Amino acid sequence: MGAWTVSAARRASQLLVALSTCLLATTAAAIQVSLPNNAVITAIGQTTIVPVSIASTNGVNGVAVSFTYLSSIATATLVQGTTLTASCVIVPNIATAGIVSITAACSSLPQDMSGALFNVTFQGVTNGVTPLNFTTATSIPNGCRLNEGSPTCEPSNGQLTVGPTEPTSTATATRTLTASVTATPTLANAATNTATLTATNTVPPSATATRTLTATVTDTPTTGPSPTVTQTRTASNTGTPTLTATPTSTPQSTATVTATVTASLTPSVSATPTATNTATATPIPTPRITSGAIGGSTRVFGVGAANVAAPGIEIVAENGNQVIGTGGTNGAGVFNDGQSGIGLARALVAGERIFARDVVNGVTGPVVIVAPQPPTQIPTVDHYGSAALAVLIGAALLWQLAALARRSS
Numbered sequence: 172m173g174a175w176t177v178s179a180a181r182r183a184s185q186l187l188v189a190l191s192t193c194l195l196a197t198t199a200a201a202i203q204v205s206l207p208n209n210a211v212i213t214a215i216g217q218t219t220i221v222p223v224s225i226a227s228t229n230g231v232n233g234v235a236v237s238f239t240y241l242s243s244i245a246t247a248t249l250v251q252g253t254t255l256t257a258s259c260v261i262v263p264n265i266a267t268a269g270i271v272s273i274t275a276a277c278s279s280l281p282q283d284m285s286g287a288l289f290n291v292t293f294q295g296v297t298n299g300v301t302p303l304n305f306t307t308a309t310s311i312p313n314g315c316r317l318n319e320g321s322p323t324c325e326p327s328n329g330q331l332t333v334g335p336t337e338p339t340s341t342a343t344a345t346r347t348l349t350a351s352v353t354a355t356p357t358l359a360n361a362a363t364n365t366a367t368l369t370a371t372n373t374v375p376p377s378a379t380a381t382r383t384l385t386a387t388v389t390d391t392p393t394t395g396p397s398p399t400v401t402q403t404r405t406a407s408n409t410g411t412p413t414l415t416a417t418p419t420s421t422p423q424s425t426a427t428v429t430a431t432v433t434a435s436l437t438p439s440v441s442a443t444p445t446a447t448n449t450a451t452a453t454p455i456p457t458p459r460i461t462s463g464a465i466g467g468s469t470r471v472f473g474v475g476a477a478n479v480a481a482p483g484i485e486i487v488a489e490n491g492n493q494v495i496g497t498g499g500t501n502g503a504g505v506f507n508d509g510q511s512g513i514g515l516a517r518a519l520v521a522g523e524r525i526f527a528r529d530v531v532n533g534v535t536g537p538v539v540i541v542a543p544q545p546p547t548q549i550p551t552v553d554h555y556g557s558a559a560l561a562v563l564i565g566a567a568l569l570w571q572l573a574a575l576a577r578r579s580s
Contacts, residue, residue: 202227202322204288204315206238206303206329207489209526211537212245212295214334219538220524221303221331222287222490223273228255228280234288235274235316236326237309241301242268244333249292255281256288263289272309286490298334335457456504458484458527458536463512466521466544471496472512475529475536477504483531486513489524489538 203226212219223236234256240247250263250273259277264270273289305314305326315324458475471486482497484506496515498508506513506527519525521543527536 200322201325202229202231202317203325203327204234204236204305204317205327206305208329209489209528209535209538210293210303210329210331211526211535212293212331212333213537215295215297218248218292218294219331221291221293221329222253223289223291224285224287224490225255226285228284229282230322231280231317232277233275233318234259234277235272235311236289237270237272237306237311237314238328239270239302239304239306239308240293240331241299242296244297244299244301245293245295245331247271247291248294251290251292253287253290255284255286261289265291270306270308272311293331295333300330300332303329303331455529455532455534457534458506458529460486460525460527460536460539464519464525464539465542466519468519468541469515469517470512471506471515471519471525473506473527473536474504475500475506475527476532476534477502479529479531481508483529484513485528485530486515487526487528489526495525 205224205226207221207224210219210221225231225234246268247265250261250265250271252259252261252275256275256277258279259275261273261275264272271291273291275288305328307314312320313324313326315326317324456474456476458473460471460473462473463471475484477500479500481499484498484500485494486496486498487493488495495517496508496513498506498513501507505511508514519541521541523541524538525541526538529535
């Protein structure tokens with residue numbers, strides 16, 4: 172009895188260790204809950220479904236999420252569950268513009284599954300792009316919570332585009348010549364001779380007479396008791412010319428040449444080319460699926476940028492972002508993979524969402540919802556079948572007329 176008790180205790184201890192290991196592993200593993208990064212509303216007023224997806228349902232029986240968006244670009248109008256949350260009580264809240272909050276308490280979720288937990292319908296308000304970001308603005312930590320916090324939730328944000336995809340701008344250099352005028356002054360020397368009169372006084376000699384007295388002695392004899400010679404002086408005037416200079420002003424003109432320099436500016440124009448780069452936007456066509464998106468189809472058709480080499484065009488299933496077909500385009504931009512259209516690895520399922528992606532130019536096309544498979548066409552009949560059909564219709568009419576006649580009688 173004692174040995175059995177020890178063995179049972181040992182087994183219980185081993186079971187507790189195993190349970191603890193499983194619990195720790197479950198607690199440590201994070202499960203991703205994501206929003207799509209390529210959701211598209213083709214035009215203002217149109218709608219699209221934005222799924223809230225989970226990577227694994229293992230160990231999950233309760234989910235709470237909240238995320239924000241720009242209410243100026245789009246608005247949330249409806250929240251719906253999916254097959255994964257069919258057993259859940261879903262409580263959505265989209266009353267506050269720009270915020271979506273969803274809680275779901277589930278009796279059980281399908282295990283070992285992945286995919287959309289909720290589908291949120293958005294309607295386009297204006298052309299543009301809005302991020303879809305998990306938020307802590309509500310009472311939900313990190314914007315995502317699984318169960319009571321174990322396993323942990325790893326949120327992955329997304330993006331929603333309204334309207335056509337913006338073209339990619341390619342800068343094309345356009346050389347523009349701009350003339351720059353440079354004025355170079357040129358001095359033109361013009362000598363001007365100006366005559367200046369200068370007065371010079373020249374004194375010519377003039378003759379002036381000067382009177383000089385000259386005495387002449389003459390002996391005159393006197394008669395008396397004794398003769399006495401008496402000298403008599405007689406003065407005679409003799410003119411002697413003396414030159415005396417008298418200044419006389421006689422103006423004489425002497426020409427003095429003065430050179431006057433006159434400067435004139437002559438502008439010299441030289442053109443200096445200036446290169447200006449002008450950016451020209453070259454739009455890249457968005458790849459679009461135009462036909463073939465019906466249940467059971469294994470080939471789709473569409474258009475995109477011209478001459479995209481295969482496998483540059485991908486056909487993608489939105490759930491799981493799975494590539495289900497690849498090809499390229501011809502010179503007219505039409506999808507082809509050696510023949511018209513792009514073949515798929517599997518048949519399409521009605522209701523699933525697919526889109527085309529140009530991996531060469533980095534452009535993603537709008538989402539297309541796969542339509543139900545149309546009813547089988549009624550087979551054609553030959554002329555024998557047509558005759559037999561006419562006989563049957565005629566017999567049915569006669570029977571109806573007979574029945575009416577019987578009622579009348």
